[in-house]
Amino acid sequence: MLYIDPEECIDCYACQADCPVDAIFFEDDVPEQWQSFIQLNAEMVTQTPAITEKKTPLK
Numbered sequence: 001m002l003y004i005d006p007e008e009c010i011d012c013y014a015c016q017a018d019c020p021v022d023a024i025f026f027e028d029d030v031p032e033q034w035q036s037f038i039q040l041n042a043e044m045v046t047q048t049p050a051i052t053e054k055k056t057p058l059k
C-alpha cells in the first residue's frame with residue numbers, strides 16, 4: 001500500500017488513472033465506507049519512507 005502526503009499533494013489527480021484498484025480520490029469524494037482511510041493515510045505517511053526515485057511498479 002502506498003500513501004499520499006496530504007500536505008504535499010496539490011490535487012492534480014495525475015496519479016488517479018495509474019492506481020490499479022481505483023483507490024485514489026479527492027478527500028471530499030472518498031466513499032463513506034472508506035472514510036477511515038483518510039486518517040490512516042495521514043498517519044502512515046509520517047511513518048513510511050518517501051519514494052524519491054522511479055521503482056518497478058507494484059503488481
Ligand code: SF4
Pocket residue numbers: 004008009010011012013014015016
Ligand atoms: S499526482 Fe496524485 S499525489 Fe501527486 S499531486 Fe497529483 S493528485 Fe496529488
